[in-house]
Amino acid sequence: MGYLHRHRQLTPYLLLAPGVLWLAVFFLVPLGFLAYQSLQSGNFDIGYAFSWAWGNYWNAFRDYRGHFIRSLEYAGIATLLALLLSYPVAYWIAFRGGRWKNLLLLLIVAPFFVTYLIRTLAWETILSDHGVVVQTLQHLHVLGPGGRLLATSTAVVTGITYNFLPFMALPLYVSLEQIDHRLIEAAQDLYASRWKAFLRVTLPLSLPGLVAGTLLTFIPAAGDFINAQLLGAPNNHMIGNVIQSKFLELTDYPSAAAMSFILMAAILVAVIAYARAVGTEQLTGTAV
Amino acid sequence: MSDVLTRRQLLQRAAAGGTVLTLPGLLAACGGSTKKSGSGTTSSHTLAKTLRFSNWTLYIDTNNKTHSHPSLQQFQKKYGVNVQYTEDINDNAGYFGKIQGPLSRGQSIDRDIVVLTDNDRYLSLMIKKGWVEKLDKSAIPNMKNLISVQQHPGFDPNREYSLPWQSGMTGIAYNDKLTDPVLSVDDLLTNPKLKGKVTCLNSMGDALTMVMLANGDDPAKVTDASFNSAIKRIEQAVNSKQIRQFTGNDYAPPLAKGDLAAAMSWSGDIAQIGNAHIHWNVPKDGGAIWTDNMIIPKGGDAYTASVFMNYVYDPKVAAMIEGGNPKTGDTGVYYICPVSGAKQELVSTNPAIAKNTLIFPTQKMIDSVHIFDNNALNNQKYLTAWQNLISG
16 A cells, blocks of 8 residues: 555556556467467478468468458448448437436347357348248349348348447447537527538537447458358358368468458558548547 | 446457457467376276266267266266266367367377367378377277278278277258259259259368269379369359358258258268158268267376277167167267167167168168278368368
8 A cells, every 4th residue: 555655656557457468468479479370381290380481471362362352341331231220229229218228228239148159040040041031022022032141142241230230339329328418409509400410410429439339340340250151152251261261171370370460451451541531539539 | 237338448348359259279279288298197007087078069878858978877887987078079170279289289188088080181180190199909898899891991090099989971961842852963063953052061071072973083092183073063063053051060950941952961960850851862973981080189098088988889888879768768879880789789779770771871871982082181282272162
């Protein structure tokens, strides 16, 4: 007690220490090891040795460019869909939820009490060839008579959207909930229409949540492989599927590690471009 | 609760979660105990207190009510060895990925018996890398009951390290509500009525054995030419959208539901489903046979494991594991039993199982199933081409 009292300036570092230590042990160290592994050459039988094998990166990019692009594409579409679905819901809960707020938020989180795999398998049943969804769509002639949803890109994107929806909805809710209603009233007093008040006041003030939500959805979605594995056909496989098969099936650790880094780099570039477009202050959060 | 969940907390949690998602291999590699292997347990002839046995799911006799395993309970009673039975193997590659880290560093994986399949590369890799203990054959007199076709496999010619647990055949299953009988690979891969309604197995050995036989090639002796033409044939079926997906045994529910009309599939799965509309056959040009083998990973207790293997090679026990017991509500494994004499035991106790040709195949079926080339399973070029095919 006495020591801490005398060295007050230490307190922030002590508070930071557990988190930093956690990240160092479970994030930085493995990441360093992964980087080291990505530059190895050899094969599993004779063993891998470090040799500055930059070719792993080039080969991975050359052979699996299509998978990288597809992953970013699926993740991008899923993020957009999740945003379009979540915004009205989060808006409604924040402004009209009243005493039901907590219950409604719980309902958004509820599917997360079930494991990821089971949630995805549930979509296999929902989108089944003989299920209600497909039959209804066939009735409406959206799908042809032999049409199906499973094992298509639609099913994969739908699955990803569903699985990451709460990551979008919750940050949006937090931002929207903190908006001072008087600002909107003021805008309307000053002759802004409801729509204009939304565009000029509500939307900008909810941007921190929107940015956080899109990042939280897009980043894990780009690396996902479960949805493509269970709901997609082979030509819907994403880069996560390739990394998984390189790691586990082919025990080709250097290629898999190199691909993981390329994916990280691609996501980083996308995120930086995004941050530039919306303004960096939204990333660090200027929410009230 | 959600009210106090701030965005920053969410970000932090997501960051922690992201680490886990992107580095599964490394996390797996970090696991395992530090107990050193090679402690010379092989020579000791005392039974350990506990036998640690890792197996595939639904792969031992199970009582439907209590979910206990009668054969293991009987072993416990007879030898005073507690069996710690874990169903943690779902696929060879995934399990190997989990255990290879500690094994490569000479650490024990805390298992005395694990079960791996001979039509995937990992079983022979374990033996080649020296990551297995030798069987204590002096403790396994019942090894004489091993059926003759299993006695000299390529990966372990004298059965020094491995003993079969169960075998299974790979063939074609179809749902008669949706299609006429599908009796050949050709039909499966090209019949326009089946377009988008069939799956191919994601295991290279299984799939290629069947396609090579249909091509008139020998799956036991793979050449670049026979490999390429088999790959090309499957590729065409993928491009024409005939093949909907590549699967492990997850083809079973959609086949029963009717999303699939036909599937390359394993005999035991179909015996387990027990659906009157789903039929299984060895295709007209032949099918595949594979065997799951018990091995003792380095650091395991070879003597206790060998005593257990001897126990399950007693035909009475083998019959119990294979067929269960309808009177006491025990379900069996329903794959193919490698222990001779088990069928004779079942004829009196459970004749329906003894007569089921998916479990005790006829000689004609045995003659028409083939083992895939072990060298091809370890050919990195082939493996890469196969993975590229099944992941688009």
